[in-house]
Amino acid sequence: MGTFKNTSDGAALDVTAANLSGHTWKRDSASDPLLAYQTLSYDDNGSDSGSVSSQTVSYGGSLTVSDNGFIRAGYTFNGWNTQADGEGTDYAVGDTISNITSNITLYAKWTGVNQTVSFDGNGSDGGSSMDSITVTYGAGAVTLPANTFTKTGYTFSGWNTQTDGNGDAYDDGALISNLLSSITLYAQWIADTYVVTFEGNGSDGGSTLSVSVTYNAAAVALTANGFTRTGYTFTGWNTQANGGGETYADSASVSNLLSDLILFAQWTADTYTVTFDGNGADGGSTLSISVTYDAGAVTLTSNGFTRTGYSFTGWNTQANGEGTAFATVPRSPIFCPISPSTLSGPRTHTPSRSTATAVRPAPLRRPM
Template structure:
């Protein structure tokens, strides 16, 4: 008896293990061995291993017939012998030859087509069953993206877009050598899109003019957005800004506060650290306005410059009356010439200050706050609706329903006398109608300066809001500490959490004994609020923290992810778990799907973390095997993790973070064909 075999060279060792075993069996049988060319053996072996259908998944529309399944890589004359479908009511065989099959879609649903093939060129391993999953959709529904193959002599490839938590972006099918069409910009709440990349760690974005020669996945890159909040401390409202990570805050228009000059924006409520607007933003920030009660001979204007402007000095030829010509109005407000119907004219009388342009305002709209006028030797104290400047105009609460005249009020800053030493000059005391001989005119325990500058309460009324509680005993910010107590402590009486560490000022002072003006009292890298949450002592510095983080459950998800690990102080508050919104890789109808996929992240490296998923066992069958899978970005494959089940919790140890999903292993793997690899040492899914 003669057997065919081959002599394998060092360069031809793809099937080395198999041939070594085959040769050993032949020699042991004491038979004569003839040597055949390597190419013949390789052809015979590859015949079974590589022959396949032109696709393993196809979407058809109801009523569609004539779609052809055919054999690929058929080098050993494989023939189609039998074709079956798992549900003939969904998909049936329309026609068959030895090399192809025609299908007909009947109704919506999913079915599996099995194609049994064989060849007479082999005496062993000469049969094989190939599978194709068929998804039948309605005539009006758009088909899901498929994995195309070589058709009509042209190779086609799938370009997959991983939006990394953004809205889903449809895949594209691209013919070999052609380019990808740039999709619409995806959206992700709290982030700004920064381009598509072929690799998550790539430094340069994907070139959409480059030719496609393989299946590729493009990854969305995002910049985290941060919110910049402006706490004006009694001034007019400044709108928040949304700033991309690494970019800078745009310096807003200076706020306005009666009787005060704006000094600048500060990072802390104690107004000690001035904010640098050229610094890149890396977190949410609250900026605090610092004010100076006007008592200097040369006031600072809204843009930081001093003095007045040409033609705007007090006592000049423009005068200081309400009908002055220096502001360009030169009328009494009764001239309605050229005012469109449904609009009204708002005229600004600067009373000796620099010119302020009139405004045309639609009925029911608000007046835009103009730039602060300038006048040498005076501080601007607001716009009033009467010439005597007794009725202050509120730009944020008053809509315009008739022509309006506004008058500038000024406070003399040349006189720096402060008789009672309360921080307000006598000129300002006169303006606020306070007693310049008493630091606390109304006797509520707060100085006139503290009421005007810090709290915005009435320094002439001990109970500004009339609720029976003196202003000093009020708790303006509702943090549990009175205004007087906060002023003595040096905390911000109009901010519940002065240092923004997650604990109110009262909790820090009365419960935890931490510093309400310092976010991390023990300076170990973890904020006081986070230490309280972790159960550690915010007064004792730690080098390592044991952290357990559970994602907030949603109404729609059926799993709850958790991570437990040891971290340094700098890492603790960077740990996060976020859902992965990617229907391409994690569709809800994928076999074995148990719930949402999640991305785990922490800055820096770590040695070990225990991730877990809590699930609802009542939704599983008796043979279910919940298993955690890791998504390999490069290979675009799900990799099984060694998983431990304890009750209704599946857990696994990991040494780095990525995307993870909980899947019923048995249900998932039933959709694959189990193949023994030729060397006998490994097995793989097909």
């Protein structure tokens, strides 16, 4: 018939028809589940904070499942389950659990929140747009796609959550996980720096230091020419040795290059003038001539001076005949002078003149 306690001495006794007579008995709740209260408990199952109070009910009673009071960063509450791994019986908030005959623990179920990662070219002027990606909290890392943006004069250096690069930085192709909100990643750019070097292009002396030019920075003045070339005057720079490319003046300002640059010195052969002095002549004249360096020999003009009582014998760079002599017949070829001792003026942009002076022999006397 059941287990009861004697009200007089508290002794427990299985009551049967034989011993029921003559005693006062009550049920023993410690040994009779029908008199015990059952507990419905709630487990946070990994939450960061919050709580949910447990509930009690008498044997065989019913309870309504409580609302969630737990909080877990990056996750959304998705109901309750009788197992922590979610493989048991599911219960939604507000469900009724009936005929409860034992203690029950319900475990919070969590679903990772999906966050979106978008990409911004941040000043790009080319390339292709990039599709956003989804990162689910707690579902493992996702690889960022390779950058497809381009920007003239700049090199891509990675991603950042701020346009100015002062946020969280990510490398191209980095792993990203457990975002707590959707983010936009902005392309980061470093201005390219290119080197301008200088080629003497036939020079026979001197040198010129290279310069560095950074895109979108202040213009840089080209190094002044330091090359020299005998018989030539420097006229500027060109991107091709033959002068068929882009021209730059000496010390010109350069900016926004898109590649390294070699500039070739450009040269113009010097041209000098040879003039003739009659050196005491009393008649005639002799036309001057021009001689260009490296352009081949030029024949001296035939003497056109006359002097009464004298015969012309040739030319000399000094009036007294002690300089460099040039023959009279045949006409002497003369190459472009390169120094004062060989009919040359100084090697400057403005050619100088050299003077050939007629030589005066001793006068002829009549015999007596």
